[in-house]
Amino acid sequence: MAEVPTAAISRLVTYLRILEELETRDISRTSSTDLAERAGVSAFQVRKDLAYFGRFGTRGMGYTVPILKRELMRVLGLNQTWNVVIVGVGRLGQAIANYPGASDYQFQYVGLFDVSPELVGRQVRDLTVRHIGELRDFVRENKVDMGFLAVPPERAQDAAQAMVTAGVRGILNFAPVVIGPRPPEGRAESNAQQEIGDDWRGVIVENVDFLAGMKRLAFYTLNPHLKDSPVPEDT
């Protein structure tokens, strides 16, 4: 795996979703052409994306759905358990905690954190909401693989910093703001920058941004001729 474009990973996720749907419908064989049509990309794109990770089909024979599905799950790391904390347990955090399907991929919620006195101590699913101040000890004492950030936008950066300081190495950011290493206000000096950057070294941030989706939809509603495919394709 040398250079894999980010968009290829997004497409793998889409192919996996399609394979799961085919499996539900008891369809056991597919092809790059079939996958391509369902994903709205070219068959060449499908073959290229899969080729980053190995040879999965037989030339001219296509793919066996359950095998390709299993292989994509392995490539994506979905054949293992992921322990997840949720930071922010308002409506959105609770919607995430209850979102169907997460547990199918062994994303296991092990801790819920908030600052609101109304929420801390409350039971959500089978977990008691803890105060964010306990996050550091919690991460130290438990295996935490990733954190979902679902606080209001104006608190996202501080909460993200608290997560990183606590040792969370992967963040799924649901807030519509850019989070990342940043020198505190009025301390843009090199030293502070260095320290803060170090904290974030190797931290992975992925974004799930409702507003971004709304904006893309606005753009394509105005410019439907520019929309040829439901999935981004390499150019």
Add this chain to the structure above:
Amino acid sequence: MAEVPTAAISRLVTYLRILEELETRDISRTSSTDLAERAGVSAFQVRKDLAYFGRFGTRGMGYTVPILKRELMRVLGLNQTWNVVIVGVGRLGQAIANYPGASDYQFQYVGLFDVSPELVGRQVRDLTVRHIGELRDFVRENKVDMGFLAVPPERAQDAAQAMVTAGVRGILNFAPVVIGPRPPEGRAESNAQQEIGDDWRGVIVENVDFLAGMKRLAFYTLNPHLKDSPVPEDT
């Protein structure tokens, strides 16, 4: 605007987000290098993305933040009002209805729809939840620009079909399944296909998929060396 890659639109959305943040912090000038750094792409990429839509800066002088922001909002269609219906008003639909920021871009919720007797008739924000059976008349009598789909995955396709039949032309799909034109079970004949495909002609579907974000995060947590940029870049 000839060929604009889908990823470029996603990046425009990110640039806009950055410009808004700069404006909040009273920073009035930026450059392609600065934007690029904050977005995690190359300055060349920034210039190329903007060039699809016009000339926004002065060579060597960079960009004026409020002007570039206004131009990107215009390009994305965010300088106008969008009337939105939400289909599915459980935890997720309610989280969306209350998601901060949507109203900043004049996404206005004009109707909420569900099938659950527990929800229909209930007040969410300033709207009364209606039964999905009323959607068609509602769309006919009101200007509805787009619909947000927030039902459980197993109901997403049927709900999407109901939206399209009712005349909704843009769908933001929050369910982790592929929605689209599809012949009903056992009627894969060409006639049915034709009719159903026609319904969906020109319908724009964008996806906001929590699970896709979780899967990308799992992949990059396992393969951090493949993650060089928080935003997809053209290859």
